[in-house]
Amino acid sequence: MADLGYICLLIALALSVYSPVASLAGVRMGSRQLVLSARRAILLAPAALGVSTAGLVGAFVNADFSVSYVAEHSSRAMAPQYIWVAFYAGNEGSLLFIAFALSVLAAIAVRFAPDALRPSMPHIGSVLMLVLLFFLAVMVFLANPFARLEIVPPDGRGINPLLTHPGMFVHPPMLMTGLISFAVPFSIAMGSLLAGRTGDEWVDAGRTWGIISWALLGIGLLLGGWWAYTILGWGGYWAWDPVENAGFMPWLVITAFIHSIMVQKRRGMFRMWNLALVIIAFGFAQFGMFINRGGPVPSVHSFGQSTLGWIFLAFMGGTMLVSFAVFFWRYNSLKSAQTLESALSREAAFLVNNLLFLATAFVTLWGVVYPLISELFQGEIVTVGQPFYNQVNGPIFLLLILLMGVAPFVPWRHAGWASLRRALVMPAAAAAVAIGVLLLIGVYIPWALISYGLCAFVTAGILREWARGAHARHRRGESYPIAFGRLIAANRPRYGGYVVHLAVVLLALGVTGSSFYGIQRDIALSPGESADIGEYTVKYIGASARAFPDRTEATAEVQAFRGDTFLGTYYPRRDFYPSFNIASTLAAIRSTPLEDLYIIPGELLPDERTILRVYVNPLVMWMWVAGPLLVVGVTVALWPQRERSGAYAFSPGGLVAATGRRPEASAG
């Protein structure tokens, strides 16, 4: 099995060398045959890497401990379903996974490329395959997942216990796929640039793939938060850890990109800017992989540590250098007549959006590298942790939410203050009412009030827009549900975007609630004793321990009450893995829309007592609701649309764009 996997890895390597050579030679010599065979090589690569992947998974299934990677990351005691997790638990395996994912994405991108991209396809495919080549070369020459051990051990070392959690089946693959998927919009942009197609041909495909990358990585990050919340046992979901940041930064840049690309799509502006953004986004994605592969900063996510990091850094540096060289080589043909009618327009609003997203990405990057700067210049090792990011990025996030409430109602080209004010009166009133109600129920922390006020502001704006659009269609005789459906179908990018914005509001609700109003207590209890936390009473019944070959599971039995009402019995668990000297906890969470009661068991003390850590985390559930909602929004936004069919009809921005009128200008 492993040998077949290795052979297919070599085949994939050959394909990824052949394809760019053949397609570029084909373009130069005008040979259609060569270009076509290069294309077939791209379509074939996923098959080769699929077999390779199956080979490694097969080695796990057969417990083939002669393969070093299998011996390192699994054992006979491991539950069989974790073979999939063990597959990418270390460096070599995750590289294989990344390569496989990239080859699949590349094949899809090439196979389903729109006609507009056809002339630049040889170049786009070449860039994709060169990125793939890097990963394959690293595996073949430096980190072979199929390397054999000379002495076959009787049993493997076992899987890292922190990885034995349902979330691990999807979070790491999603995150890795998300990061590597940035190669696709990057390749589309770079390939078009190399082919001399410097116009707007790449915009639609670039936007589609930008949104796909955005969604994959976004969901990967959310799943990571969910995993941290339910297993890492500190009651939180995001710690601004370097590895988390490394995944977050590219996401921020691609978010800026999928907004500003709309300006090029609709108005043909910001050509250079969008290219630069997509290049930077890929750079950050590579940086993320570098930090993941054992970068210079300590992290709780030290799963795949190795010295490979520096090769990834070189990969990133090389890519950025070449990309910007190409960028400046084509610089002159990229210039577009970029004129802006007004500083109060959708175009300008998107620029502000870009500024804020890039600022957040920069702050995050600064926080990641500052410890190195400090060490270099003052010889002191400092930590840049949560308090820094919360204080610096927090306000920028609030500005972004404010912008999210205003910008969708600023028309293209030129907005009038009067019409904008009319659009915003109702949302502003909703915000005022929300703040008033919160004050009445005792929410006094200013940041929380501002955040919730802004959430109400954004939500009211979006709902108002939907209601007005549906109402207008209703008056033409459509029933409300149909009117609403057709409204959304008429301008999917816009209404999909609104759904995503609502998901972001849900995230903001959860983040704000748990950051400002979370309660936490550590309580030592003997069996039968109880303690109060917030409105809850927690009663410790007792604990039982079970021994397994690789771990002991200590399960606590805890009853929860609110006042006299019995809420239920909960069984938080603490697993201890002696061979790793690691304890992992499985929190018991009672989730309600209003708040979570979250219980983590501590060690059993000799006198039968145990220390329970109990949190009350308001509104966190909404953060997990945001995930599916986000997927819905992205699906709507990406759903294929007939070209411009009535797309303008109900967007106030579109109205002005379509009519070309400048209401306020004529009044002035």
Add this chain to the structure above:
Amino acid sequence: MTTKTGRAIFARLMLPVMLLALFAVVSACATQAASPGPQDLEAEAQGIDQSLMCPICPSETIDQSQTEIAEQMRRTVRERLAQGESRDEVLDFFVERYGEGILAAPPKSGFNLLAWLVPPIALLIGGSALALVVRSMRQEHRRSAAAPLPGAAGLEQYLAAVDQDIRGLTADDGGERGKDQQPNG
């Protein structure tokens, strides 16, 4: 709310209402900062926990970590607070023992001020750059606006037709836009 006068009154009331709300927020916050009780002491202690890193575990504060040393440090924090030490004094105690790296964020003094100043400065520079770009793009527009668009006549006709259709669809919108388009309106 559907009538125009209703809306106008509503719009006019907005500003005072929002100002009032803001005032309420500020005053409410002011009254909150009252004397510390035992509850506040625990909150203060947890705030300190979140500002101190666990010395042996990467990237975890003593608030998050469940190691013995973190627990010990949490206890020390509470003891020192109970003895009447301030937040800064408690933090200083740990800095003396473990160095500045024990703090979850660099202190806002000396060289480390750089960590805090760079982000707002960057945002300021970015914002100014943006303002300059917007300004130059607008100037470009004014220059090009003087020249008529090629094929503008045909476009104008088409746009008029679109305009007509849209007015039929959204009658109330049409009314508002009509008002905007009045000269000197």
